[in-house]
Amino acid sequence: MKRSWPRRAGYAAAALAVAGAAWWALREQPAQVDVATVTERSMRVTIREEGIARVRDVYAVSTPIAGHMSRTVLEEGDSVVAGKTIVAAIHPLDPPLIDRRTEAELLAARDAARSGVGIATSELGRAETSLKLAEEELERALKLFGPGVISESTLQRNRNEVALQRAAVDAARATVGYRQAELASAEARLLQPNSASRNAADCCVTLLAPIDGTVLAVHTRSEQAVAAGAVVAEIGDTSKLEIVVDLLSADAMRIAPGTKADILEWGGEGALSATVRKIDPAAFTKVSALGIEEQRVNVVFDLDKGAPGLGHGFRVVAELAIWDCPSCLQVPISALFRSGDTWRVFRLAEGRLSEIAVEIGRMNDETAQVLRGLSPGDVVVVHPSDVLADGSPAVARH
Known part of the structure; x- marks a missing residue:
């Protein structure tokens, strides 16, 4: 009997070891x-979208008459001087530059352009009057807000109305300028080449550079026959660049003119500082890479400093902080x-x-x-x- 106790203890230890191993194997593993x-x-919450850099004012040099154009010697990147650099020379064709039928059409276009200027001027006056009334309403609202006669929401509506009317005045002024440019274009089409614009030997019309700047593109390079209004070249001042980014319309609602932005991935070192100048009032439909139709709005930025090497049509990335x-x-x-x-x-x-x-x-x-x-x-x-x-x-x- 005394010899059986060690044997029983060994059996018990073995049983405990087996039970412990089974528990360890079956336990829930973390x-x-x-x-x-x-x-x-x-x-920081930001909006990040791709955009392009472009010259703020691009001048398209076009032919005023139909004729035979000599080969242009300009190349993209060439510097031009306003009123001195010859862009192209046009030799007029027979019949004469403007026949009676064409002259009548041009006169009608000029009269229509004059009427357009008058309509735009009237719209500008109406917009300025509406702005004046809105500003007077805002002044009265500010006086009533102090003693608590009106609510803050009413005061804000008056401020919003003033902002809307100011935008309407700006749009009306731009329309007047646009109509005036149309009138100037219509009157220019009526002009006959004079001695100052003709080469006495060749009897040709010379197209001169309209501004001091750089040739951005040459559309018509070889000697050929051209129609009236054919674009020969585009010229702009590359020192005056702006950034255009198309944002989702929902994102465009979260920013305003004056919002700061960083321009990234433009090819140089560091980020460029820019400021929102304008948000287009109308959106357009754009299909994304995933095939989804999106409503996009063009937002225009002004660079706070020049960017050496950045040119017309260059790709950039704009990052705007909307919450900090x-x-x-x-x-x-x-x-x-x-x-x-x-x-x-x-x-x-x-x-x-x-x-x-x-x-x-x-x-x-x-x-x-x-x-x-x-x-x-x-x-x-x-x-x-x-x-x-x-x-x-x-x-x-x-």
Whole structure:
């Protein structure tokens, strides 16, 4: 009997070892997860879109008459001087430059252009009157707002009305300028070449550079017959560039003239500072790379400084800050997932996962602002998989 006790103790130890091995093999294994820490720091939300640089005012040099054009000697990039550099020479063809029928058509076009100037001038006067009335209403609203007679929303509506009327005045003035340019063009088509514009030997019409600048494009280079109005070359001042970016219409609503932007990926070192000058009032439809129709709006930026080497039609990227927070609680976007109508995250604490509902504010490409649900220092799972569940064990992957 005394010799059986060591044997029984050995059997018991073996049984415990087998049971422990079975428990270890069958126990729930903790999942290895990637984690990030919820932090409180500065955050910025930006809009980033591609655009192009272009010369602010491009002058198209076109032929005033039909004729035979001599070969132009200009090349893209050549510098020209206003009123001195010859762009092209046109030898008139028979019959004469303007016959009676063409002259009658040109006279009618000139009279129509004059009427257009009158209509545009009347519209400008109406817009200026509306602006004056809106400004008077705003002055009265400011006086009534002080003692609390009117609400702040009423005052804001008056301010918005003044801004709209000012934009209408600017548009009307631009229309007047456009109509005046049409009139000038119609009157110019009636002009016969005089001795100053003819070469006495060849009896040709010379096209001179309209401004001091650079040749941007040469459309008609070889000697050939050309029709009246054919564009020979485009000339512009490359020192006066602007940036044009087409934004989603929803994004365009979040900025205003005067908004600052950084111009990136323009080919030089560092970022260029720019300011929004104009937001087009009308959108256009553009098909994205994914085949989705989007409503886009052209936004024009003025560069705060010149950019050596940047030219007409060059690609750039514009980045606009639409929201800045000096210190706010943030979580990586990769940690968020949807459950119904709420955002959720998995929080890792003491080796266990907890599924937490969070309230999210602003988002950028990397992080999201946390309004409720998490605290600084909380550890959350990034890129959570479908196998994770509330209460399951997990360890951070090193």
